[in-house]
Amino acid sequence: MQPRLRAVRQKQGELLGRAGVLGDGDQPEQELDTLLANIVSSSSIENETLDAASVRSSLARRLGVAGTQYPVTARSEGLARIMFDAIHHRREPLSCARLCQWHEWLFPEPNTLLSHINVGALRGEAPMQVVSGRLDRPTVHFEAPPRDTLPALLDGFVDWFNHSADDATLDPLLRAAITHFWFVTLHPFDDGNGRLTRALTDMALAQTDDRSIRLYAMSVAILERRGDYYRVLEQSQRGTPDITVWVLWFLDTLEAALDASIECIDRTLGKTRFWQRFGDAGLSPEQIKVLNRLLDGGARGFENGISASQYQKVAKVSKATATRHLSDLVARGCLVKLPGGGRSTRYAAVLS
Numbered sequence: 001m002q003p004r005l006r007a008v009r010q011k012q013g014e015l016l017g018r019a020g021v022l023g024d025g026d027q028p029e030q031e032l033d034t035l036l037a038n039i040v041s042s043s044s045i046e047n048e049t050l051d052a053a054s055v056r057s058s059l060a061r062r063l064g065v066a067g068t069q070y071p072v073t074a075r076s077e078g079l080a081r082i083m084f085d086a087i088h089h090r091r092e093p094l095s096c097a098r099l100c101q102w103h104e105w106l107f108p109e110p111n112t113l114l115s116h117i118n119v120g121a122l123r124g125e126a127p128m129q130v131v132s133g134r135l136d137r138p139t140v141h142f143e144a145p146p147r148d149t150l151p152a153l154l155d156g157f158v159d160w161f162n163h164s165a166d167d168a169t170l171d172p173l174l175r176a177a178i179t180h181f182w183f184v185t186l187h188p189f190d191d192g193n194g195r196l197t198r199a200l201t202d203m204a205l206a207q208t209d210d211r212s213i214r215l216y217a218m219s220v221a222i223l224e225r226r227g228d229y230y231r232v233l234e235q236s237q238r239g240t241p242d243i244t245v246w247v248l249w250f251l252d253t254l255e256a257a258l259d260a261s262i263e264c265i266d267r268t269l270g271k272t273r274f275w276q277r278f279g280d281a282g283l284s285p286e287q288i289k290v291l292n293r294l295l296d297g298g299a300r301g302f303e304n305g306i307s308a309s310q311y312q313k314v315a316k317v318s319k320a321t322a323t324r325h326l327s328d329l330v331a332r333g334c335l336v337k338l339p340g341g342g343r344s345t346r347y348a349a350v351l352s
Contacts, residue, residue: 001174001244001247001248004248004251004252005171005173005174005251007251007255008173008251008254008255008258009173011255011258011259011262012209012212012258014258014262015212015215015216015258015261015262015265016211016212016215018262018265018266018269019211019215019265021265021269027214028063028064028065029065030214030215031063031214031215032056032059032060032063032065034213034214034215034216034217034261035059035063035080035083035084035087035214036052036055036056036059037217037219037220038083038198038202038217038218038219038220039055039059039079039080039083039219040052040055041217041219041220041222041223042194042195042198042199042219042222042223043079043195044223045194045195045198045219045222045223045226045229046194046195050075050076050079051073051075051076053070054070054071054072054073054075054076055076055079055080056070057069057070057071057072057076058072058076058077058079058080059080059083059084062080062081062084063084074108074109075108075109077105077108078104078105078106078107078108079105079106081105082102082105082106082196082199083199083202085098085102086199086200086202086203086206087202087203087206087210087213087214090203090206090207090210091207093162094158094161094162094200094203095158096151096154096155096158099154099158099188099196099200100120100121100122101120102196102199103119103120103121103189103192103196104119104120106192106195106196107119107191107192116190117189117190117191117192118189118190122147122150122151122154122188122189123144123147123150123187123188123189123190124147124190125147126147127143127144127146128143128144128147128187128190129142129143129144142187142233142234142237142238144185144186144187145185145186145187150186150188153186154186154188157182157183157186160182161179161200161204165207172204172207172208172209173205173208173251173254174247175204175208176201176204176205176208176250176254177243177246177247177250177251178243178247179200179201179204180197180198180200180201180204180250181233181236181243181246181247181250183196183197183200184197184233185237198218198219198222201218202218202219205218205254212258215261215265216257216258216260216261217257217260217261218253218254218257220257220260221253221254221256221257221260222253224256225253225256228249229249229253232245232246232249233246267295267296267297270295270351271292271295271296273351274291274295274334274349274350274351278291278332278333278334281332281334283329283332283334284325286315286316286317286321286325287315287325287328287329287334289314289315290306290311290314290315290325291329291334291349293306293314294306294348294349295349295351304338304346305338305346305347305348306346306347306348307344307345307346307347308322308323308326308345309322311325311326311347326347329347330347333350334349334350335347335348335349335350336348336350
């Protein structure tokens with residue numbers, strides 16, 4: 001366990017070091033992008049698709065980030081309020097009333113499809129089970145504690161959460177993993193438990209390090225491993241009180257989130273340095289457009305380089321012009337030919 005904790009701590013330090021090179025100018029935008037990614041991904045884990053532009057606008061107003069304002073909804077406002085409260089008011093004591101307020105913000109609008117939900121209140125008397133399979137032969141994956149024991153159990157969790165924040169004997173990252181597991185196992189509400197669990201986990205992580213939490217999105221990494229997420233949770237909930245398997249999975253996923261953020265910052269730094277070298281090279285708008293796509297990387301970029309036909313499509317130029325532009329970029333030192341030849345020839349940006 002300790003080696004894994006040290007490795008994640010080291011990654012947090014690397015992330016802060018990389019971010020320090022970028023300076024303070026982009027920090028509000030970075031935090032906005034991170035919080036937005038967390039909200040959208042957390043809802044995607046539950047198979048809910050959000051209007052990202054609306055949520056972004058709600059967050060931007062709270063963070064004081066200028067830009068084009070997109071129409072907001074009660075839904076986007078509620079989600080932004082939860083995340084903002086969890087991160088920016090992280091030192092305020094947790095309470096059952098605060099959790100119920102989050103639940104009200106999560107379900108702000110009356111909906112006949114959600115008429116069974118006790119909004120802003122603990123779940124009803126019916127057993128809380130996660131099941132699959134046939135109606136006559138269901139498979140019960142998880143059953144939450146009985147309703148009559150829930151208030152005392154939730155009070156115990158809230159008391160532990162508030163007092164453990166200053167417990168020098170408990171590693172803060174381990175505390176975040178326990179927070180996630182404990183709250184989602186209590187399953188205190190009729191619906192929305194997973195989303196509130198992840199917001200509460202972000203709050204615990206923010207209490208651990210209020211700078212790095214603004215740079216990485218834990219829910220994005222969970223979404224990418226959603227199958228394992230539910231499998232490990234179920235395995236740990238149905239087994240012995242030993243949750244080591246869950247904690248190790250949590251730390252691995254947190255490290256993956258940190259790695260993704262470090263990679264993103266490295267791309268930003270590489271892009272900045274690239275344009276410091278070639279910003280005054282007299283490149284055409286089409287060349288600049290394609291180079292930015294290459295430098296952005298990720299889903300929008302071309303991780304394995306770009307071919308002439310791809311250049312033609314992105315730049316919206318003829319085949320002959322694409323070939324000429326690529327040759328010019330190679331001659332200027334902006335691009336380098338990758339191994340291969342003929343129609344399969346690909347080009348990558350020169351970052352060093």
